[in-house]
Amino acid sequence: MPRKKPPLAALMATPDEIEAQFYEALQSADLDRLIGLWVNDELVRCIHPGGQLLVGISAIKASFETLFARGPVAVQAAEVRRLQTEQLVIHQVHERVLVPGPEGTQVAWALATNAYLKTAEGWRMVLHHASPGQPIESPEMHTGNASVLH
Amino acid sequence: MPRKKPPLAALMATPDEIEAQFYEALQSADLDRLIGLWVNDELVRCIHPGGQLLVGISAIKASFETLFARGPVAVQAAEVRRLQTEQLVIHQVHERVLVPGPEGTQVAWALATNAYLKTAEGWRMVLHHASPGQPIESPEMHTGNASVLH
Numbered sequence: 001m002p003r004k005k006p007p008l009a010a011l012m013a014t015p016d017e018i019e020a021q022f023y024e025a026l027q028s029a030d031l032d033r034l035i036g037l038w039v040n041d042e043l044v045r046c047i048h049p050g051g052q053l054l055v056g057i058s059a060i061k062a063s064f065e066t067l068f069a070r071g072p073v074a075v076q077a078a079e080v081r082r083l084q085t086e087q088l089v090i091h092q093v094h095e096r097v098l099v100p101g102p103e104g105t106q107v108a109w110a111l112a113t114n115a116y117l118k119t120a121e122g123w124r125m126v127l128h129h130a131s132p133g134q135p136i137e138s139p140e141m142h143t144g145n146a147s148v149l150h
Numbered sequence: 151m152p153r154k155k156p157p158l159a160a161l162m163a164t165p166d167e168i169e170a171q172f173y174e175a176l177q178s179a180d181l182d183r184l185i186g187l188w189v190n191d192e193l194v195r196c197i198h199p200g201g202q203l204l205v206g207i208s209a210i211k212a213s214f215e216t217l218f219a220r221g222p223v224a225v226q227a228a229e230v231r232r233l234q235t236e237q238l239v240i241h242q243v244h245e246r247v248l249v250p251g252p253e254g255t256q257v258a259w260a261l262a263t264n265a266y267l268k269t270a271e272g273w274r275m276v277l278h279h280a281s282p283g284q285p286i287e288s289p290e291m292h293t294g295n296a297s298v299l300h
Binding site: 053 | 193195197199200201202203205231233235236237238240242244261263265267276277279281282283284
């Protein structure tokens with residue numbers, strides 16, 4: 001079934017805005033919103049921390065469905081570094097994740113490489129490679145509503 | 151000091167060939183050759199498995215110098231997946247590493263995202279993000295001389 005035509009806001013979104021929506025979708029465990037940010041194709045790839053290489057939108061959707069079965073992900077993106085070309089953009093992102101546990105909530109860090117491809121539907125996610133990271137000092141955290149986007 | 155003009159072979163090298171040279175340089179602990187494959191700029195980034203985000207060619211060179219102080223890295227790249235645009239190419243690579251230890255040599259796996267940028271000097275490495283991986287079954291290993299490149 002073909003996708004519905006995306007709204008104008010989605011067509012005009014920058015890679016920064018797609019990225020902000022990605023982290024918002026994680027924070028709200030919104031699977032449909034999260035998957036709608038990706039290129040709907042078998043070329044997309046995702047690596048969760050310590051996980052295998054997932055290829056294709058179906059495998060990636062299934063992995064986030066499993067993740068969201070445990071609830072929303074309390075993740076914030078910090079210190080995004082950008083490499084931009086006309087068709088493809090690569091970001092490095094420090095991810096700060098609050099992980100609930102028997103001894104209370106703990107802070108975990110991850111490092112992600114996110115890539116965005118310019119498609120007929122606008123910029124879409126094409127890669128998310130996350131791996132265990134280390135704390136960064138004095139991070140300038142930003143959420144999906146941060147000033148960097150406006 | 152400006153770099154010497156690169157040889158024609160380096161100007162004509164494809165991203166696959168630059169990647170093959172990267173793994174050959176790891177295998178031979180050849181720091182100058184390895185660093186010469188990167189964009190000579192502060193925009194480049196490298197994440198070693200479990201390590202911090204390194205930004206800029208100086209920090210990356212120092213990290214590989216430390217790595218090579220322990221000797222060559224017995225690494226092979228397997229099952230490369232490619233995403234190509236005119237200016238920027240992203241590869242996902244399964245890395246198989248032989249790690250010597252007190253109980254003999256062990257096999258470790260990593261997953262890498264390697265990116266290559268088209269520059270005036272030809273394709274050059276701009277990102278290496280490696281993280282702990284898992285064994286893959288029946289890998290079709292390739293080295294720098296594998297048939298996939300010819």
